[in-house]
Amino acid sequence: MFMFMMKLSIKAAQHLQSLVFPYACVLCGDTMQSTQGCCASCLQDLKVMPKFSCLSCGIPLDASLAPGPCGTCLNKALPQQQTRHLYLYRGKVRDAILAWKLQGQDMGMQWLLQTATQQLTSIFSPHDLLIPVPMPLYRMRRSGLHHSADLCQNIAKLTGSRVQWQILRRKGDDKRQSSLHGKARQTNLHKAFSLADNHQDVLSSLDTRGKIWVIDDILTTGATLRHACRVMKQTKQPIFAFSFARTWQDS
Ligand SMILES: [Zn+2]
Ligand SMILES: [Zn+2]
Numbered sequence: 001m002f003m004f005m006m007k008l009s010i011k012a013a014q015h016l017q018s019l020v021f022p023y024a025c026v027l028c029g030d031t032m033q034s035t036q037g038c039c040a041s042c043l044q045d046l047k048v049m050p051k052f053s054c055l056s057c058g059i060p061l062d063a064s065l066a067p068g069p070c071g072t073c074l075n076k077a078l079p080q081q082q083t084r085h086l087y088l089y090r091g092k093v094r095d096a097i098l099a100w101k102l103q104g105q106d107m108g109m110q111w112l113l114q115t116a117t118q119q120l121t122s123i124f125s126p127h128d129l130l131i132p133v134p135m136p137l138y139r140m141r142r143s144g145l146h147h148s149a150d151l152c153q154n155i156a157k158l159t160g161s162r163v164q165w166q167i168l169r170r171k172g173d174d175k176r177q178s179s180l181h182g183k184a185r186q187t188n189l190h191k192a193f194s195l196a197d198n199h200q201d202v203l204s205s206l207d208t209r210g211k212i213w214v215i216d217d218i219l220t221t222g223a224t225l226r227h228a229c230r231v232m233k234q235t236k237q238p239i240f241a242f243s244f245a246r247t248w249q250d251s
Contacts, residue, residue: 004064026111037111048116049246055223058083058241060248061082080214080241083124086116088243089218096247101147106202109221110154113244117158123242126160127210133228134170134193134214149219151244155215164206167199168232189223190244193231211240218244 022031024203025039032039036045050060053070057079069077076091087093094218096108113120132148152163172192196202212235214228225241 010240024114027108030228037077037115042092045091046093046112047089047090048119049085049088055082056080058219058243058246078226078241079111079233079239080226081223082240083219083222083243085219085243085246087112089220089247093245101145101217104145106150109244113158116119120155121159124155125160125163127207128159129160129206129208129210129212130156130161130163131168131212131214131218131228131232132163132165132216133214133224134165134168136170136192148215151217152215159244161210161213162206164202166236167196167202167233168228169194169196189227193228193230195234204235209238212237213240213242214243216243217245219246222246 026037027042040066052063052066053060056069056073068158099105100109110125130152135146149165156163229239
């Protein structure tokens with residue numbers, strides 16, 4: 001009887017608290033009754049990567065064609081062994097990424113990562129090494145943040161894997177990719193990454209029983225991740241690639 005009364009009073013206190021400080025959806029900010037993080041409308045809008053995809057580049061494929069390789073990968077093999085993505089870059093996922101990257105508000109991103117813990121632990125093991133795609137210095141100075149490194153730290157917290165951000169370097173104050181087109185964009189990226197001189201010493205001092213992942217937040221054309229992986233392949237280790245979200249038209 002005492003326990004029953006206790007439960008009732010806790011419930012009543014929570015109800016009163018929700019009237020004074022209503023729970024807000026972590027993605028849209030709307031008030032909601034429950035404490036579950038995200039409202040029903042946002043939950044419905046969330047798009048995760050479809051189950052069947054090309055193992056090499058990660059694009060969604062018909063179940064009969066998975067795990068690929070897809071036509072593009074057959075024509076030209078990628079430097080990375082595998083590419084994995086969590087979400088499709090659209091709707092509320094896109095909003096959460098932009099709030100994180102442009103306004104430094106990471107509540108939505110944190111929730112999207114925590115919600116994907118089971119999926120993340122199926123991708124990353126505690127032996128794995130996470131290498132963030134380095135950011136041009138001028139962009140890091142402007143935002144004060146390094147988004148792919150931040151993402152790596154959060155994934156490492158959830159999966160037990162480790163982060164190494166000193167091996168892969170970004171050279172110079174290169175021009176913003178979106179201001180370049182076609183060949184100029186490729187040439188710019190081709191020269192953008194390099195390995196630290198002591199990369200072999202660093203790698204041999206680490207447990208490399210797991211996979212080495214190159215991690216980026218958003219994948220659009222895949223060119224940045226591909227060039228970063230190509231340079232990482234000079235370590236003579238198999239390289240894997242991951243992005244938090246990727247753009248995709250047909251789903
Ligand atoms: Zn919402
Ligand atoms: Zn492919």
